[in-house]
Amino acid sequence: MKTKMLCLNILAFLLLQNAFGQINGKLVAADGKPLVFANVSLLKAVDTLVVKNTQTNANGIYHIENIAAGTYKLRLSSVGYQTWDSPVFEINSRSANKDLGTTVMQESTRQLGEVVIKASKPLYQQRPDGMVVNVESSLMTKGSTALQVLERSPGVVIDHRNNSINLNGKGGVMVMMDGKLMRMPMDQVVNMLSGMNAANIEKIELLSTPPAGYDAEGSAGIINIVTKKNKKQGTNGSFSATGGYGWGEKGMTSLNLAHNTKNVNLYGSYTFSHDRTYTDLFITSSQNMPFWGGDVAVIFDSYAKRVQNDQNASVGADIKVNTKTTISGNLTYNTSNAALITTNHAGYNVLPDSLLMYDGVNTFQNRWNNLVSSISIDRQINTNDKISFSADYIYYHNDNPSQVQTSFVNKHGEVAGTNDSLNSPQQRGFAATTIKVGVAKVDYTKQLNPKLKLETGIKGTYTTSASSSGLESLLDNNWVKRTESANEIYMKEGIGAAYASFNAQISPSMNLTVGARYEYSYTDMTDPNTGKSLVNRKLGVLFPTILFSKKLNENAELQLSYSKRISRPTYNDLASYVGYSDPTAVYTGNPFLKPTITNNIKLGYNYHDYSFSLLYSRDDNPIARYQLSTGPSKDLLYISPQNLSYQNNLTFQANLPFKVSNWWDMTYSFTGGLSQFKGGGYSAFPFQKSYFIYTFNFNESFKLPKKYSFELSGWYNSQWYNGTTKINGLGSLNAGIKKELNNNGGSFQLSVADILRSIRVHVYYGTLTQEPFNIKSYVDVRTESSKFPIIKLTYSKSFGSIHASGQAKQTTGDERDRLRKD
Incomplete structure (x- = not known):
């Protein structure tokens, strides 16, 4: 029983x-x-x-x-x-x-009532391939530039000295716009972002381990800026105007228009920005230069005034030919015109008792244009199969002439030095670069079964670059070309890529993506005058990728990813140009640079809206820019990019959002860990450094009565190293207040950036190892906001009408922004 x-x-x-x-x-x-x-x-x-x-x-x-x-x-x-x-x-x-x-699912055709969206995305979201910053969730977006929003993002550091971008404590970042690489020099990318209206950005993807479908370029990862896509039916758009002042006047205006029907979407946008800014530079240095005949102590002051006008325009169309085929085209044009006047004053105390005074006025006129044209065809073969083809053509031209007027005298007021090219009282420089890029790719997607998906494709990129630059000195009323500075380079580069990726839904709570990308590249640089080959390199590398996620329960998820990536030297890195710095130093490229190969492993954990991750990366031959070395003649200082031996980073990241009440939200983000690097191939003495590096971001958002809202945000970047250069920590505190007008009248927003005037860059040379000529320098870069906070007032308004029958009534963008936070 x-x-x-x-x-x-x-x-x-x-x-x-x-x-x-x-x-x-x-x-x-x-x-x-x-x-x-x-x-x-x-x-x-x-x-x-x-x-x-x-x-x-x-x-x-x-x-x-x-x-x-x-x-x-x-x-x-x-x-x-x-x-x-x-x-x-x-x-x-x-x-x-x-x-x-x-x-x-079939699209709805019946008449709906008014649609009100009240959901709000968190400011930061973690994915297996990286972090997503939902730009629209920040009040500080309107009135800000794309560069300012990027600088407030977790793990992102903008180096204001040389217009470069670091991610998670590393250089080698590639910037994309709507999934397309911005194939222009990084300093020009930074300049372009400084003139782009952040109100046109939907989100920023900080991808530390991108999947195989992305280019393998970018050892630190990819920053993908995703612009807004207006898909409301009918004719609608938005307008914004910003005026402000810091140490100089600011202005920006932006217009977006879209006309959407069932089968055709037309859109266009235009932004104009004006920025007058000032920067101070103060240097104290000691060195032993053969040019001076021995030990010398230097005090250097520089005052730079910059006026920059940018224009960004874009037009495009999406045409639904039938239920299975869509054709899209887009044309984007960016142009910038910047005038920079730098006034320099230096005192050289040549020991034991000789005193030399240097005064110089450098005038630069930087003009560049960038045109990107794209076309794509998407074809849904059947429910499970899709194929797409796209082709891009990019044209970039940069013209950067300069004038240098100098006075170089001894303590008696007499002209110092000899009347040669280094000491000529009047010099001029010329630099012109043209880059042409053609890109074509085919992508195929197939749902093999309900749980397994295949993505594969091929891509080809062909680039040509032509550059001419140099310095000339006025000697005996004749312009004489400085032979050590003359440079003319022609470059060809081709990259062929093929990838395959499988996405498996192993179980309802477990997802795995395994992929690999193979890229073969060749780079050929020649001197068109002599026909001499300067660089001829071929490289084929396989880049595997693994992305895994496991949903532990309704509120928790575990993520694991691995990727291998590369950072190829840019054209400016390789070119043997010479740019004027002072009578004893020049800027130059390095044709012997090697590419950086990086392996990344990331472990992530999400709990509700909280996210945590641990990232380990190993860089072989990382590139450090603006390093000091001796020139061929051994009496001239060269400032150039160089390869380090390796760099290891172990980085922890945490993003913690809190909802204190229905009117108060806060988000805190921390990215930091250990960094270790070793170098010395270009230095007389090998060097190695291990240190702790971190960035901290916070955002406090308040909903106030009578349609007011207020936001307080800030960031701080700790001390870090760029090769042998040490840079002190710096940060910023920002605030903004917004007022929604009644009857969909738009909104006003007042923002203040760098309230504490703390964006001031302190740089040290000679602290990690002995630099060439035993140089020990301290550089103090006083940016515009360190003199006075940057204050901006922005008015923005969305407008539109619905002409298509059977479409939902929709609120304007400003009203939707207000409702989303209710």
């Missing part, structure tokens, strides 16, 4: 376990794209009462588990699509798991 009861209990237990089932499936639109955050409801078949709710993930996949035995149906819904109800099905011990496969 006891045995019989025991068997019955075991059988009942097993039946009870099997009575709890699970349901999974996937939602896609008619074009095959996954529907994210769609509503999935499990209903009782008898009375349609809701049993459980969930949403689709970023791949359109949903999963419901722990379902008791019974008869059910599933209801799927998403804004703009027809609600879909499944046939009635049963969950029991014999049929515990239900796979509904892929469901194609």
Whole structure:
């Protein structure tokens, strides 16, 4: 009897376990794209009462588990699509798991009432491949430039000395705009971002371990800036105007227009920005220079006045030829005109008792144009197959002439030095660069089964660059070319790539992406005058990628990723140009630079909206720019990019959002860890350094009565090293207040950047190892806001009308911004 009861209990237990089932499936639109955050409801078949709710993930996949035995149906819904109800099905011990496969949702055509969006995305979101900054969630966006928003992002450091960008304590960052690499020198990329309206940006993706579909370029990762796409039906747009002052006047105006119908989307935007800014530079230095005849102490002051005008324009169209084919085209034009006048004063105390005075006025006129044209065709072959083709053409031209007027006298007021090219009282420089890039790629996607997806493609990039630069000195009323500075280079570079990636939904809570990208590149640089080959390199590398995520429960997720990446030397890095710095120093490139190969491993954990990650990276031959070395003649200082031996980084990142009340939200972000590097190939003495580096960001947002809102934000970057150069920590505190006008009248926003006037860069040479000529220098860069905070007032308004019948009534952008935070 006891045995019989025991068997019955075991059988009942097993039946009870099997009575709890699970349901999974996937939602896609008619074009095959996954529907994210769609509503999935499990209903009782008898009375349609809701049993459980969930949403689709970023791949359109949903999963419901722990379902008791019974008869059910599933209801799927998403804004703009027809609600879909499944046939009635049963969950029991014999049929515990239900796979509904892929469901194609049809667009809704019935009249809807007013649509009000109240959901708010967190400021920061962690994904297996990196971090996403939802720019629209920050009040400080309007009135800011894209560069200012980027500088406030976790782990991002803008080096104001040389217009470069670091990510997670490392250089070698590539910047993309809507998934396309910005193929221009990094300092020009920074200048362009400084003239771009941040109000036109939807989000910024900080990708430390991008998947195989992305270019492998960028050892520190990729920063992808995603602009807004206005998909409201009818004709609509937005307008904003900004005026401000810091140490000089600022101005920006922006207009966005879109006309969307069922099959055709037309859009365009234009931004004009004006910025007058000032920068001070103070240097104290000691050195032993053969040019001076021995030991010398130097005090150097520089005052720079810069006026920059930028224009950014874009037009495009998306044409839905039929239900399966879409053709898209886009044309983007960026132009910048900057005038820079630098006044320099230096005192050289040549020991024991000789005193020399140097005064110089450098005038630069930097003009550049960048044109990007793109066309793409997307074809949905069937529900599970999609193919796309795209082609881009980029044209970039930069012209940077300069004039140098100097006075170099001894303590008696007599002209010092000889009347040669180094000491000529009048010099001029010329530099012109033209870059042409052609890109073509084909991507193919196939849903092999409900749980396995293939992505593959090929890509080809061909680049030509032509550059001419040099310095001339006025001697005996004749312009004489400085032979050590003359440079003319022609470069050809080709990159062929092929990739394949498999995405597997191993279980409803577990996702794995495994991919590999192979890239073969060749670089050929020649002197067109002599035909001499300066650089001829070929390199083929396989770049594997692994992205894994495991949902532990409804609130927690574990992520693991690995990627291998490369940073190839830029054209400016390799070119043997020479730029004037002072009578004893020049800027130059380095044609012997090697590419950087990087391996990244990242472990991430998300709990609710909190995210944590640990990233380890190993860089072989990292590139450090603006390093000091001796020239061929051994009496001239060269400032050039150089390869270090290696760099290791172990970085921890935490993003912590808190909702104190319904009117107060805060977000804190920390990125920091250990960094170790070793170098010495270009230095007389090998060097090695291990140190702790970190960045800290915070954001406090307050909703106030009468449609006011207030935001306080700040960031701080700790001390860090660029090769042998040490840079002290610096930070900024910013604030903004916004007022929404009644009757959709737009909004006003007042913002103040660098309230504490703390963006001041302190740089040290000669602290890590002995520099050439035993140079020991301290450089104090006093940026504009260190003199006076930058204050801006912005007015913005969205407008539009709905002409297409059967479309939802929609609020204007400003009203939607207000409702989203209610």
